[in-house]
Amino acid sequence: MGEKTMKALVYHGPHQFSLDDMPVPQIQEPGDVILRVTLATPCTSDIHILEGHIPFVKWPITLGHEFCGEIVELGSAVEGFKVGDRVTCLPGAFCNECEMCKSGYSSFCTHGGCYGNFLHLPGALAEYIRIPFALQTMKHIPEGLVEEDVLLAGDMLGTAWFGITNAEVKKGDSIAVFGVGPVGMCACILAKKVFEAKTVIAVDLAQYRLDAVMNAGVADYIINSGEEDPVKKIREITGRKGVNAVVETAGVQSTMTAAARSLGIGGILSTISLFSKPLELPLDLMPNRNLQLKTGIQQCEGVDTIIELIKEGKIDTRFMQTHRSPLNDIIHALDIFGGNKDGCIKYLITPYER
Template sequence: MMNETMKALVYQGPGRYELTDVPVPEIKKPTDVIAKVTLAAICTSDIHQVRGEIPAVPYPRTQGHEFCAEVVETGSAVKKLKVGDRCMVLPGTFCGQCVMCQSGRFSFCQDGGIFGSIGSNEGCHAEYIRIPQADYTMFPIPPGLTEEDVILLPDMLATAWFGITNANLQEGQSIAVIGVGPVGQCTCLLAKKAFGAKQVIAIDTLQYRLDLAQKEGNADIIINPAQDNVKQ
């Protein structure tokens, strides 16, 4: 028997962010899953949100959209998942039917959206979360892999992929990646190992990030404008 309340990190309005008790989510539609959050990350957009820089986000709203979770309850129409499945989870849900989905703006789905952001989904910075359209939103973690191995795939790696395809990188071309935090590291990795870039140039003012990109074999040249004489 689950408790009726749980701990959650809740956006309470611009600049106001608190750890508080909220009701444990319940199944609302037959396609929902209730899941226990097993690992969550902080995205830069969470920070923008807490600062009040995304005014369309309603509050109070539990934050967070990058996470892994274990299924604890399934709605009657859920087919691909069962209690106990450890999953990675997409950053949002979409209905595929509304005017926003039909126009390709899935993040603004009127019956879903990014978890913990605009729309109707509460976020993952909590003990439990309700996941709508769960068969299409949750993916069991392959055997032998951990939550840490997969947590960056649905948002960070996908964002890197989006950036590279927007830049129209072709095999044999060189690419400069400005900023090698999690998304930048993924960009270097994809450019080097999936898109066949000739040279990847990583640029950041944090040396440990540059060192990581180089150590992993994903950057050929590293530049730290805070230390290197870039003009030279």
């Protein structure tokens, strides 16, 4: 690795970001690995950072936490991997030794953090990235698979896994997904293809997203909530009973209220949204129907299983990968992806072209 500088998408404060020349990262600890990023994709939370909605992110920082790479250098403590191996990574790094990690809350690790987000680990919308605690964070790309197959395993699918398992989706259940952006689409995939829900109902305002899940065969019904009342429609579909569970991904008042009102007796409202302000819940209704509310941040607990299921062909996210450009075009990519333009679902970023 002869280069001293690399291209990286750097956040300089709300609405200020550019493709800059940055130092190529170096090994700092024996557990570190340096990856050449082979494929990455911006996440909706990167857009929230760029818009200044996530105040704890300090700048300047390189963004990006959804990526695959090729190992170019390993620290002395990293066993089981070698230079040239292709890996996919979890969205953050964690030590596996602190109190938080030992209690199963690795996302709150005292020594780790999410790349390009909190605790200031530089991110993956760059040519190279340093992976601390690499043994916990990196996953080999299984033989026969390529980057595109596993790119979404750690963040989009990992978050959806958390939402679906919190929702306790079982074979034969009926479930609704409110908000079918990338994570909601992954929730539809898991509900239909892995947890074998009988009825998956997708609710969104964007018709192209609804069409995408319907065409991919991961939703049985689609409801455009700009045109129809989703609560009324869900009652119709379920013979007035309501659904067993809702996975909510939009995090706004209208979806939270409609989600609660769509549940049948004993139903679970599993939200994977991060809320920017307090919202109201229909608590006049929830105890009388034994409804439960579950919230939280994923701890990447499903990712190994997810990669196995991708290998078995049960999970396929290719239909979501609508756009693709080299890192050279990242500013344009963020405009298209962040603005939900041109039918964009996920925008893949390939290495910088010199």
